[in-house]
């Protein structure tokens with residue numbers, strides 16, 4: 001094993017198969033605490049970054065131990081990632097480290113926990129709703145969202161030239177409003193009213209549980225029932241999400257005219273299936289919960305990180321603004337999809353934001369026949385200098401125009417949306433939402449960092465700034 005890690009960490013030179021890997025054949029950090037494995041010494045706070053250090057030391061396949069010394073194998077080696085995610089994905093059942101919490105958030109009967117044929121069936125059922133032609137039709141909703149965010153920030157700035165704004169307060173609300181309309185033809189109005197749903201998600205996702213806590217929950221699920229203030233708040237939030245979900249389904253089922261939102265399309269497809277093929281109420285419920293959660297938290301993180309990095313590097317911000325103004329000098333012009341898609345630097349900013357802060361650095365775990373779980377550490381793969389260059393920690397959208405780097409990028413090392421049969425269904429929607437909102441915001445405001453303001457970059461699960469990000473936002477009138 002040593003021979004493939006010593007020269008090129010992160011790159012596997014032998015044709016290994018995930019099936020031939022056993023816990024003992026893979027290198028990893030030396031033995032650790034019998035109860036906590038490496039969770040306390042290595043993964044206390046920042047899982048994503050821990051995997052970067054491990055990959056530097058041990059290469060593209062690493063063994064480590066979690067609670068009660070449970071073995072995990074982390075693979076960032078592109079050939080193995082290709083096999084596990086793309087070539088033979090159904091042979092490795094999907095696994096979540098945070099499965100106890102994910103089940104509460106998205107239900108057990110949806111696409112997230114389905115395996116094999118059941119997954120294929122669900123994917124076939126919901127894929128038509130995500131067809132690009134459908135997403136293109138809802139372009140006005142994304143543009144309207146950009147204007148809503150702009151108007152809310154203009155109001156906050158008022159007569160002043162500049163204001164310190166917590167950008168993470170409104171961005172998740174905007175993306176929640178978007179999924180409300182696109183997903184369920186429902187106006188949450190979270191930007192203009194006090195939305196209990198927005199509060200529920202905020203309360204759950206802003207407290208990032210550690211790897212250790214998630215593992216403990218999987219072994220001792222009763223921990224969640226202990227009446228602590230954290231648990232009480234958690235269950236209140238889950239109840240809110242449940243109630244909203246039921247309300248959305250009831251409204252759509254009783255609607256006299258079917259809209260073009262995801263849920264209406266799904267209900268229509270479902271009604272045309274034979275009884276034993278149809279999604280049950282629980283299945284439909286899980287699907288709605290999945291879309292609500294997956295459809296707004298991720299996009300919100302993406303928009304947040306993009307604005308943060310644009311504020312951090314004014315030259316990049318100016319470059320992007322110039323591209324937008326050159327292409328759309330008239331601020332009242334309503335661009336078409338094709339015109340938006342022609343903004344090449346915007347595309348680079350989109351990809352670079354996803355590279356540097358991928359939303360889910362531990363994406364998948366898979367159970368090998370021997371019971372060892374695989375983890376694909378996206379965050380570490382996206383920070384591998386062998387692929388992305390020596391300035392891997394810098395936000396540099398131009399790297400996406402560099403022919404040498406471009407030649408190294410593939411669907412097994414740029415993985416913000418996963419890859420293969422389980423890749424993200426909302427990828428096109430997220431892309432278009434980003435490409436509509438950011439130009440509107442960047443032509444109306446200038447952003448700069450607040451000196452001395454600090455936050456923690458949590459890389460446990462979603463890559464999130466904790467507790468949020470404040471920026472100075474000033475009006476610009478182009």
Ligand code: HEM
Nearest residue numbers: 111294295298299302359416417418422423424425426430
């Ligand atoms: C920046 C935005 C987004 C990112 C980075 C993202 C990322 C991901 C990732 C990493 C996966 C897991 C892939 C796997 O397990 O192999 C996933 C799955 C999924 N995403 Fe997204 N997502 C985003 C936006 C969205 C949106 C807007 C929607 C829906 C409206 C959505 C719906 C889904 C669904 C339904 C799945 C499950 C697919 C399956 O299991 O077959 N996502 N996403």
